[in-house]
Amino acid sequence: MPCLTNPxxxxxxxxxxxxPHKYYYVNLAKNWTDAQLxxxxxxxxxxxxxxxxxxxxxxxxxxxxxxxxxxxxxxxxWRDSMGNDSNSWRSSATGETSKxxxxxxxxxxxxDTNANEMxxxxxxxxxxxxxxxxxxxxxxxxxxxxxxxxTYVFISTLKTWTNARDYCREHYTDLPMIENDVENxxxxxxxxxxxxxxxxxxxxxxxxxxxxxxxxKHWRSGNPKNDGGNQYCSVENSLHEWDDxxxxxxxxxxxHQDSKVKTTVRMKFEIRADITDPATNTQILxxxxxxxxxxxxTDFKLRWKIQPKKQEEEKLxxxxxx
Numbered sequence: 093m094p095c096l097t098n099p100x101x102x103x104x105x106x107x108x109x110x111x112p113h114k115y116y117y118v119n120l121a122k123n124w125t126d127a128q129l130x131x132x133x134x135x136x137x138x139x140x141x142x143x144x145x146x147x148x149x150x151x152x153x154x155x156x157x158x159x160x161x162x163x164x165x166x167x168x169x170w171r172d173s174m175g176n177d178s179n180s181w182r183s184s185a186t187g188e189t190s191k192x193x194x195x196x197x198x199x200x201x202x203x204d205t206n207a208n209e210m211x212x213x214x215x216x217x218x219x220x221x222x223x224x225x226x227x228x229x230x231x232x233x234x235x236x237x238x239x240x241x242x243t244y245v246f247i248s249t250l251k252t253w254t255n256a257r258d259y260c261r262e263h264y265t266d267l268p269m270i271e272n273d274v275e276n277x278x279x280x281x282x283x284x285x286x287x288x289x290x291x292x293x294x295x296x297x298x299x300x301x302x303x304x305x306x307x308x309k310h311w312r313s314g315n316p317k318n319d320g321g322n323q324y325c326s327v328e329n330s331l332h333e334w335d336d337x338x339x340x341x342x343x344x345x346x347x348h349q350d351s352k353v354k355t356t357v358r359m360k361f362e363i364r365a366d367i368t369d370p371a372t373n374t375q376i377l378x379x380x381x382x383x384x385x386x387x388x389x390t391d392f393k394l395r396w397k398i399q400p401k402k403q404e405e406e407k408l409x410x411x412x413x414x
Contacts, residue, residue: 112145112146112149112351113136113139113140113146113149113348113349113350113351114149114348114349114351115139115149115150115151115346115347115348115349116135116346116347116348116349117151117154117156117159117344117346118130118131118344118345118346118347119156119344120344120345121342121343121344122160122342122343122345123339123340123341123342123343124138124160124164124325124337124339124340124345125339127160127343127345128162128301130345130347131162131345131347131348134347135347135348135349136302136347136348136349136350137162137301137302137347137348138160138161138162138301138302138345138346138347138348139161139162139345139346139347139348140161140162140163140300140301140302140304140306140348141161141163141308141310141328141332142300142304142306142308143306143308147310147332150332150346154330155330156330156343156344157329157330158327158328158329158335158337158343158344159327159328159343159344159345159346160325160326160327160337160343160344160345160346161326161327161328161334161345161346162300162301162302162326162348163298163299163300163301163325163326163334164298164299164301164324164325164326164339165179165204165207165297165298165299165316165324165325165336166179166299166324167204167324170202170204170295171202171204173193173195174189174190174193174194174195175189176189176190177189177299178296178299178303178305179295179296179297179298179299180295181202181212181293181294181295182293182294182295182296183269183292183293184257184260184266184267184269184292184293184294185265185266185267185269185292186269190271191271192271192272194270194271194272194273194276195220196218196219196220196270196273196276197219197220197221198215198217198219198220198221201219201220201221201222202220202221202222203222203321204222204297204318204321205318205321206224206317206318207297207315207316207317207318207323207336208224209222209223209224210222210224210225210294210295210296210297211223211224211225211253211290211293211294212290212291212292212293212294213229213288213289213290213291214232214279214280214283214288214289214290214291215288216285216286216287216288218276218277218279218280220291220293221288225252225253225254225294226252226253227252227253228250228251228252229250229251229252229253229256229288229289229290230246230247230248230249230250230283230287230288230289230290231246231247231251231253231256231259231260231267231289231290231291232244232245232246232247232267232268232279232282232283232289232290232291233245233247233259233260233263233264233265233266233267233268234260234264234265234266234267234268234269234279235264235265236265242268242275242278244268244278244279244281244282245264245282246282246283246284246287246289247259247260247289248287251290253267253290253294256290257290257292260292266292267290267291267292268291268292269292270291270292270293279291298316298326309334310328310332310333310334311333311334311335312329312333312334312335315334315335315336316334316335316336317336318336319336320338322338322339323336323337323338324336324338324339325337325338325339327343328346377394380394381394
């Protein structure tokens with residue numbers, strides 16, 4: 093429970109980390125979705141693994157050839173619609189998912205061939221295709237004028253998607269954010285007829301069932317590969333290496349239980365506001381709540397406590413003479 097000490101002390105930031113998970117191996121054959129439901133009913137969720145420290149807490153070896161863990165790349169979030177999940181398509185300019193849900197995919201796209209097509213190009217006919225971000229391609233940048241209108245510039249230099257984005261940000265505004273037919277037609281008109289330039293759509297695949305945000309991955313060599321075009325759920329082997337698998341296959345699985353650790357985090361603040369003001373107290377607690385949740389804490393309570401100032405002991409003196 094964070095406590096507020098002397099408000100005039102120097103500000104300090106505590107080291108926050110997620111409480112460690114406890115893992116449970118379940119020897120029941122279930123598909124990924126049913127395994128997720130089972131773990132959420134009996135424990136916290138399908139296993140979230142975000143560090144080598146987590147891997148060290150798993151059993152050194154287990155008897156299953158493969159077991160489901162809690163990472164998936166749900167195609168409903170990026171193939172069937174312009175969703176708003178953490179692995180949905182996002183705009184380079186905002187880092188956010190589509191406001192309008194507009195899409196102009198070519199037939200059978202996006203396809204995520206070989207599990208490595210996380211960026212988007214525009215075909216010669218103006219439709220979109222997902223492609224590996226490391227390919228060298230021309231690209232279109234957009235700029236915003238003083239009248240708040242967008243202009244588009246075709247760049248013939250071949251670059252990866254990331255380098256194209258960086259170029260556009262340095263010289264213009266960004267790769268184009270396309271939210272309607274008018275903007276799509278403007279990008280189409282800016283490019284040569286045969287060009288297939290990068291546009292400003294990308295996505296981050298493979299997210300955890302419990303919504304934990306982590307860049308840690310422990311894939312087996314050559315994976316994920318989306319063999320057969322339908323491998324969107326993750327499994328691990330007895331060496332704790334990950335692979336992508338078909339979500340409907342029935343396998344044993346690993347659940348995790350969030351550890352309930354009772355601890356007190358003391359924070360020092362330097363603040364000019366009146367800390368006796370209830371509105372100020374509430375605002376600070378809200379900020380602390382958001383910061384703790386960002387670091388993976390979910391079961392905690394915050395309270396406001398101001399340490400009383402030490403009172404100097406009254407010195408006894410003899411009464412004055414009159």
